[in-house]
Amino acid sequence: MLSASRFYADPHATWGYEPSFDGTLVAWWGTKRGRPTVFVGRTDNKAPKPFVSFAGSVVHFSWRCYENRLLLTEGDRLLEVDPINPDKRLDVTPQGLQSWQIIAEPSHADGRQAVISYDRTPAFADLFETHADGTGRRLLEENSGRTESWLVDADQQPCLRVERGDDGIRRYVVRLAGDRWNELAALRPDETLIVWRVDASATRYEALSNRGRDKLSLVCFDPSAHTETTIVGSEEVDVVDAIRFNPAEPTDLVVLRNGFPQLIPLSERGAALAELLGNAGRHVDFDITGASRDGNVIAASVSFDAQPPRPILYDLRSKSVVRLGKTPQALPAATTAPIEIPARDGEKLPGILTLPARSAGHMPAVVIAHGGPAKHDRWGFDRDRAFLASRGYAVLSVNYRGSTGFGKRFQALGFQQFGRTIQDDIADAAHFLIEEGIAAPGRLAIQGESFGGTIAALAMCRDPNLFAAAILDYPVLDLPFQMWNNPAAWALFTDQVEQYFGNPANSSDAAALREFSPTNQVARAHGAFLLTAGIADPIVGVEQTIRYEAALKKAGRPVTSLYFAGEGHGYTNWRSRLKRARAIELFLARFIGGEAKKFDWRTALANYWK
Template identity: 30%
Template sequence: MIFSRSSLRRLFVAASFLVAVFEAVAANPPVEAFFRNPDVGFVKISPSGRFVAILNRAEDGTQLLAVRDTADLTKVTTAASFDTARLASLAWINDKRLTFTLKNPKLDFEGNYDQFAVDRDGNNMVHLIAGSWRHSQQSLGSNIKDRKLTADHVFLDVTHDGSDDIIVARFTWNNIDRRPQSLHPFRLNTRTQVLTDMVVGPQPDNVLDWVFDASDQARVAMVHNKGRCIAYYRSGPDAPWTDIANRDCFKDDQFEPLAFDGRHTLYVRAGYKGRSALFAYDLGKRELAKEPFVDIDGFDFDGDLKLDYRANKILGVHFTADASSTAWLDTTMKGIQDKVNALLPGSANRIDCGIDCRNPQAVVVVARSDRMPPTYFVYTPADNKLVGLGSSNPGIDPKRMGKRDFFRIDARDGLQIPVYVTLPAAKADGPRPAIVLVHGGPYVRGGSWEWNAEAQFLASRGYVVLQPESRGSTGFGFPLFRAGWQQWGRTMQDDLADTASWAVKKGWADPKRIGIMGASYGGYATLMGLVRNPELFRVGVEWAGVTDIGLMFSAVESDASEDARRYDMRTLIGDPERNPEAFAEVSPLAQAGRIAQPLLMAHGGQDVRVPIVHAAAFRNAVSRKNRKVEYVVYPDEGHGWRNEETRLDFWKRVDTFLDENLAR
């Protein structure tokens, strides 16, 4: 399947872009409409399609895990409820049994997950893995069996044989790093709690990822060690492990095993024409197919395969270009997708058909667009009927949200930079205040066309929101990613300034009212933007931001592994020992005295990715000359806002700060 960029552009938005632009005649939507915990989420269809599990928010904030009959959605059973913990994952084990993961939002460290299993009627609840949350008896009932795995275990996946088993892994540590060194897979029966080793005998060291075949056998072990990415393969449970790829993780062509198709063919993400594509890999010949299975012009392959575990075949491929889509190989599913798209024009509609997809009784549809947050439906093919289950953010009126689109602009050195732009819904009388919103990472993809709460919140306040995928970002080809190596504070910053200047030339942005904001790396880029381009960026908002590159290598509180410090980070960021002067040049801490613009800083007291020492040192330095710095620490937060009360407080502060310092 080969897709051209032009065939994908605006695949979903033709209908939505024909609507008129609405004037904002009422008050701005409240912060809660964007950032409170979702009202509906984790909607999962059972393997047969007979039932759908859904997480609902009660009026008092309690989370209810409900199960509905797809033949009669008025038939509802509550399988579980919980208040202080947050649901992290939900999956059907079989048509009768569910497994779910809870996370304690007050704590931020490895192993902070509790795993449970429960029948769909709420009976036979079993606490499988005890993380750090200690309120299971009170919140989930008294019928929980008390034999639990310890917090060094984690849920990986369900099995696909109809049993009550799931796949879990046990972590091991090296007594140096905060993060685990390896994980080992086991089958766990969710009723008897019997644990069965899935990999017996000699095996590779330091495995941190496994790929299982359609029979739930561990067939590929993936190792990341000393800057090398190694993939080991075995043909069966008793066969030896042999490496099928051993490469420099960044400098050599990509080779990332993703899934088996049930016919002993491995599908991998591999390099192709300066980007990555999806290939079939012949395990007998140890070679890639001559042509890619899926290739998208202008984009790396970012997606997953939809497998039919009973027929042992690929049904389709979910992927993201500028927006998300699905290419179905199966004619039944393609027909269902076409009918759903006709019922829900103007949105990207992802379909989940469970395991039995050859003639599904019902499917779950997740619809989203640039203006519409995730909205959930059950579709029954027999009668072409679509029934709504609710929206994650029911307080959002799509008609009052901003138009979002995708562009590629030329940076000053000619490199093309992808940019998402969200324009306010209200008609403009002229250029408006603008925000350059920088994604974290930075060696990740920032987002896609679909709903983005942060961008839409800012647009609802009248700001043009610019989200560049600056050099260093992944998802748009290797040249863009490679161009960002060791460019923190340098050409990566140029891309942000060039994006702002481009928006000024387009007539969207007022050159005297442009701000910059972001989290993690985006927080770093915000501070360096204020340092390097004071003529352009009038204000800054950073949260969980890196304030000194050197501290990333030296802070003992950091969760970066020793291996990452020695290899990955030196390739991508730089070498603090060989060239310390280069770090000083692009350190916000060293340049703090140059920042005179209003600045809002927010950090988590438990952050181990960017320890609070970053924030404290920078705040002390910048405040010596700049009296327009607002600083807040959230003691219970880590690297990002997990608690609803934090998100609401933070974005209310952002709203007020920008209104006072940028909007006018």
């Protein structure tokens, strides 16, 4: 049996490959002496070997889009470095700003960049510009308190902004000529319009839009005529993956995810990549991790048949392929397939079912509820699913009603249905596993993170013979407290949150929040609980988990808890991920009877490895 470290802390793993602006160099993440490190190598038709590396406190890297220079983020500083002469570093942090985020990069060394800052208030950002070296700060637009986001043109001047009105309507306004702003579109909270420009003059846009339709489609937007023309759409699923290899040019490739991914090329480059990915003759999932400035050299993390991904470098002009990094270690065989789960009211719930290759049925099983709730699980390699399958579990990821990706109607079915029909969906998924002979009754667990943790906690307060155990990762457990204490940065998006949870200032909504809050249902809880939380979580305070743990123990429920110092809403440190995985395999083996490695020395050493 493979150690949990093979899934969560492989010392030979490399990831996040990104070609330089001309594609002759490539940078990537790896580890050196257990610490995350950025490596740089040359692309010369063979797997690159690093000639320089950057460790220390680097948390992010990217390339300049006009020369082969790296940008390294160390703490709150932005440093520019030439990998060929790495000893000299230039501090190019935007000056005069405590908080900053570059939203549009300069196109040349003397150019300017667009920067947003939350210095005035954490609730909304102001728009600035600076030189590429961080000097010359100038305020472009001071936020009135209504602007959610801006789009800038090739000169880094704002050409479109999104404003939220008191009525909850989002207004998209464009600058067509001079300083005159004109309303382009007005959207209700249940509508989506994600816009990007595709020419330097900002007179042509593409967008993901569901205005006047149920599903998101890729459209071409004419701002002068206020019209949109569909480029790619689907009757079954939203278009959520519209990929541009060059951010200033039209979409190259659309991926439809109605079950297995379907690739739809829209350019010569897109057709070349689709051909190269399709040559394997297997189902493929991929994420673009970087591209050269001209969009012809592409780095991607590619997974075939939901197996561990491999970083690959594609030259779309020569149609050559370079496999990067070491070949991933083979994991225990498992099959992953998209399925439909029948709900009690006739709805069909999209799901992802992962089974150990030698499964004989009637096995222990884990039902996974994704967080969000405005998210969805998709087919492809997933480390948690693969790890659980390696321990002998059937794993079913459920896209319960309210999930995104399947149209406005399906999403709206989940609005204010926490503790109600969403819980029915989770129970129906568990019964499906039992009725199909996949899972053994009494040997099911429920797992969820964030809002998925809310669902998992509530599942343990009904259907007492259905789930024997629950795993809650950084869960929302006190719904009234959460709704009164959401992050300040969500101030312009409260209507979207309230679609799902209601308005805590409304008496009937507040009553539902209290009734279906897991902290208020502890007396009805059954089974065993594994709780994990990040002590530095800025979204869901760790105090919710601490109070819930105390209440469960007082009620006599078996509880295991893990609290990770320095971690937030999700775990980034490999030690945290490894400790969590080891705790999960021991917990599930104890309460629903899967397999667990008797002793894992790598995990034991993680407690002492600094």
